[in-house]
Amino acid sequence: MNYRFAMTLLIVFAFQTIATMADAVKDGRTAAQDHCSRCHVIGDYNPNGGISSTPSFQLLVNALKDYQERFDTFYARPPHPAVIIIQGIKKRDDLPYNAAPVKLTLKDVENIAAFAKTLKKK
Numbered sequence: 602m603n604y605r606f607a608m609t610l611l612i613v614f615a616f617q618t619i620a621t622m623a624d625a626v627k628d629g630r631t632a633a634q635d636h637c638s639r640c641h642v643i644g645d646y647n648p649n650g651g652i653s654s655t656p657s658f659q660l661l662v663n664a665l666k667d668y669q670e671r672f673d674t675f676y677a678r679p680p681h682p683a684v685i686i687i688q689g690i691k692k693r694d695d696l697p698y699n700a701a702p703v704k705l706t707l708k709d710v711e712n713i714a715a716f717a718k719t720l721k722k723k
C-alpha cells in the first residue's frame with residue numbers, strides 16, 4: 602500500500618467517524634426530546650418544561666463527574682425502570698408502571714448519551 606493511498610483511507614475513515622458521531626447526536630437529541638422531556642428540561646428545547654423535582658440534563662452533565670456512566674445506565678436507575686423499557690433488556694418485574702411506558706432501543710440510549718455530552722459547558 603503506498604503512502605498516499607494509506608493517507609486517503611485514513612482521511613475517509615476519520616470523516617466517516619465524525620459523520621457517525623453527528624448522526625448519533627442528532628438522533629439522541631430527537632429521542633431525548635420525544636421521551637425524556639416529559640420530566641427533564643433538555644438544553645434549550647423546553648427551558649420552562651420538565652418536572653421541577655427532576656434534574657435538567659444540563660445539571661446532570663455539568664454537576665456530576667460520572668454523568669456519562671449515568672446516561673449509559675439511566676434506565677436501570679430509579680425512577681426510570683417504572684416508566685422505560687429498553688428493547689432486548691428484561692424489565693424488572695417487581696415495579697408497576699406509573700405512567701405510559703417509553704420503549705427505546707439500546708441504540709437510542711447510546712445516541713442520547715452522545716447528545717447529552719454536547720451539553721457540557723466548554
Ligand code: HEC
Nearest residue numbers: 636637639640654655656661671672675678679680684713
Ligand atoms: C417519569 C419522569 C422521567 C422520565 C420520563 C425520565 N426521567 Fe430521568 N430522571 C427522573 C428523575 C425524577 C430523576 C432523579 C432521580 C434521583 O435523583 O434519584 C432522573 C434522573 C436521571 C438521570 C441521573 C440518574 C442518576 O440518578 O444517576 C439520568 C442520566 C436520566 N434521568 C436520564 C433520562 C433519560 C435519558 C430519559 C429519557 C429516555 C429520562 N431520564 C426520562 C425522571 C424521569
